[in-house]
Amino acid sequence: MTRHHPRRRLAAAVPLAGLVVLGLVPAAPASAGDRAAPTAAPAAEATGAALPYTEYEAEDGDYEGTLLQSDPERTFGHTNFATESSGRESVRLDSTGQFVEFTSTNATNSIVVRNSIPDAPGGGGQEATISLYADGEFVRKLDLSSKHSWLYGNTDDPEGLTNNPGGDARRLFDESHALLAETYPAGTTFRLQRDADDSAEFYIVDLIDLEEVAPPAEQPAECTSITEYGAVPDDGNDDTDALQAAVTADQNGEIDCVWIPAGQWRQEQKILTDDPLDRGQYNQVGIRDVTIRGAGMWHSQLYTLTPPHEAGGINHPHEGNFGFDIDDNTQISDIAIFGSGTIRGGDGNQEGGVGLNGRFGQNTAITNVWIEHANVAVWAGRDFDNIPDLWGPGDGVEFSGMRIRNTYADGINFTNGTRNSTVSDSSFRNTGDDSLAVWANRYVRDPSTDIGHDNTFRDNTIQLPWRANGIAVYGGYGNSIENNLISDTMNYPGIMLATDHDPLPFSGETLIAGNELHRTGGAFWGEAQEFGAITLFAAGQDIPGVVIRDTQIHDSTYDGIQFKSGGGAVPGAQISNVTIDGSLNGAGILAHGGARGSATLTDVTISGTADGDVVVEPGSQFVITGGPAQQQAR
Numbered sequence: 001m002t003r004h005h006p007r008r009r010l011a012a013a014v015p016l017a018g019l020v021v022l023g024l025v026p027a028a029p030a031s032a033g034d035r036a037a038p039t040a041a042p043a044a045e046a047t048g049a050a051l052p053y054t055e056y057e058a059e060d061g062d063y064e065g066t067l068l069q070s071d072p073e074r075t076f077g078h079t080n081f082a083t084e085s086s087g088r089e090s091v092r093l094d095s096t097g098q099f100v101e102f103t104s105t106n107a108t109n110s111i112v113v114r115n116s117i118p119d120a121p122g123g124g125g126q127e128a129t130i131s132l133y134a135d136g137e138f139v140r141k142l143d144l145s146s147k148h149s150w151l152y153g154n155t156d157d158p159e160g161l162t163n164n165p166g167g168d169a170r171r172l173f174d175e176s177h178a179l180l181a182e183t184y185p186a187g188t189t190f191r192l193q194r195d196a197d198d199s200a201e202f203y204i205v206d207l208i209d210l211e212e213v214a215p216p217a218e219q220p221a222e223c224t225s226i227t228e229y230g231a232v233p234d235d236g237n238d239d240t241d242a243l244q245a246a247v248t249a250d251q252n253g254e255i256d257c258v259w260i261p262a263g264q265w266r267q268e269q270k271i272l273t274d275d276p277l278d279r280g281q282y283n284q285v286g287i288r289d290v291t292i293r294g295a296g297m298w299h300s301q302l303y304t305l306t307p308p309h310e311a312g313g314i315n316h317p318h319e320g321n322f323g324f325d326i327d328d329n330t331q332i333s334d335i336a337i338f339g340s341g342t343i344r345g346g347d348g349n350q351e352g353g354v355g356l357n358g359r360f361g362q363n364t365a366i367t368n369v370w371i372e373h374a375n376v377a378v379w380a381g382r383d384f385d386n387i388p389d390l391w392g393p394g395d396g397v398e399f400s401g402m403r404i405r406n407t408y409a410d411g412i413n414f415t416n417g418t419r420n421s422t423v424s425d426s427s428f429r430n431t432g433d434d435s436l437a438v439w440a441n442r443y444v445r446d447p448s449t450d451i452g453h454d455n456t457f458r459d460n461t462i463q464l465p466w467r468a469n470g471i472a473v474y475g476g477y478g479n480s481i482e483n484n485l486i487s488d489t490m491n492y493p494g495i496m497l498a499t500d501h502d503p504l505p506f507s508g509e510t511l512i513a514g515n516e517l518h519r520t521g522g523a524f525w526g527e528a529q530e531f532g533a534i535t536l537f538a539a540g541q542d543i544p545g546v547v548i549r550d551t552q553i554h555d556s557t558y559d560g561i562q563f564k565s566g567g568g569a570v571p572g573a574q575i576s577n578v579t580i581d582g583s584l585n586g587a588g589i590l591a592h593g594g595a596r597g598s599a600t601l602t603d604v605t606i607s608g609t610a611d612g613d614v615v616v617e618p619g620s621q622f623v624i625t626g627g628p629a630q631q632q633a634r
Helices: 240-251
Strands: 019-022 053-057 062-064 066-069 089-093 099-103 108-116 127-134 137-145 174-184 189-193 203-211 258-260 263-266 287-294 300-303 324-338 354-358 365-372 376-380 398-400 403-405 412-415 422-424 427-429 436-439 456-458 461-463 471-474 480-482 485-487 495-498 510-513 516-518 522-524 529-531 534-537 546-556 561-564 570-583 589-591 596-609 614-616 621-625
Touching: 053 108, 089 099, 099 203, 108 127, 108 137, 137 174, 189 203, 240 258, 240 287, 354 365, 365 376, 495 510, 534 546, 561 570, 589 596, 589 621, 614 621
Parallel strands: 019 596, 258 287, 263 300, 287 324, 300 324, 324 354, 324 365, 354 376, 365 398, 365 403, 376 412, 398 422, 403 427, 412 436, 422 456, 427 461, 436 471, 456 480, 461 485, 471 495, 480 510, 485 516, 495 534, 510 546, 516 546, 534 561, 546 570, 561 589, 570 596, 589 614, 596 621
Antiparallel strands: 053 203, 062 099, 066 089, 089 203, 099 189, 108 174, 108 203, 127 137, 127 189, 522 529
16 A cells, blocks of 8 residues: 655645635644534435434533543554544543433433443453442442453554553453343433442443333244243353254244344354265355344343354354354344454454354345444355355345444455345444445456445444444445445544455446545554545556545544545546535545546535645646646645
């Protein structure tokens, strides 16, 4: 990747025809704590997911503690708590009696707290409690853990990070969730307080989700419970055999549907199909013709205690010992899958496993599934040479109502020729790589035809990817990114189109429309590369057919839209009805010196930039029309 040096601040560029420029360029970017709220155009209707919970920022409530605020460049990877916080602010509690308090606007019988407590001195995390009060009355202790957070190292390569304490740290936050014994009405004042018996050295509270969770659903008449195969809820024993037996019975047509009742069910092996041919070291045959239903993601919860690298008999070293391997015609709904991973790669390639993986095939739908503490939540696709006779890329796969949290790599990745598939109305928080991605990779049956295409990411809410992008598309055609709300990327764009990772080519149109981005972009790769909120990176091949429209970009860490240097070009990009409001350390639209291609701007509004509104660096072969792009030296 092309590297460039930190920039000196520039005067405002000359406006382009079709470009509205508001206000003056600030002399210097304000800090995260004292900057004024940007003047934003009205939000697009229904941008993001229709979430069942209401989110409360700790810093917006009352508190006794220390307000943490990021530096202007939102520096990441050096134990920067505020950079890794939603809105780039959070509250630290160091002393007994310190608290965060807020009044609810919705009824709730559950709570999720995004928090950070210290690692154990020797690594591996520790547990502590914090005290929850409602209207001044003690409710309960909430159990917090740092087992799944705190990765160490100076490298930007995730496989180079370690669980062993030392030096810089990142992935500092995790989440705790609990069902409450009663429903609290709107207007309840909740307090998270450090009491004398809450023993962590410090607590950092970032945000709180409150949700009124429905009672457990009743078992459908057509479904057979896993308890009939020997599973016992909440006893701590491994229920894998019972779960596998029920799924196999459904696959064989002996039952019509698998029911996972309310309860905690321990699962220590991936659910798949026994391979009678015993091909190779790992079983890579997924389930098919199966329906699995639960009583609700808060109620029917699968969990594993064994780290994937310590579990025998997994089907593939990257795929772990929990969740489901899916080949075709599978429906899964209303459950949760909690993994036990603590790292991606480092410390002996100890990866954290995949919640749902496989070929996925046709007629597969995944609805209202919560996946947490996996390496990857969903990896849709298998290389063709993983049993060619079973080749069947995802086609028409549907994901909706997903809740993806705290992964070490991707949220949902459509790869190996996945086509005509959708992720909608889902939420992602704290993923360790792209929250959503299309990777049109070459490991397919016929690279001339098995190209990832016509996939859609629509109406999703993405927060706090701690590595890589909110949404990325690597190659293919007809893919679209629509009406998503993306915020607080640590080091990469909110949205990126790129031809690194050696994808099959882009062709046709790739649509980016109706999205809203807040505080996205960042510096990475030794902090030498600064990424825009939306970045187009033709690393080797061209990226034709880009349409960006009806989009709002607010408070970007660097550029609003960036055309990055690479061996390819971005010809004929169309950018219309876009608002870029606040580029703290960059330009509104930037073409790097090594960028090639062209873009046409129509009804683009830019304000509050540090480095100029539309900037084409010297030496660039990139042409921006709609007016004379001002070229300025760095």
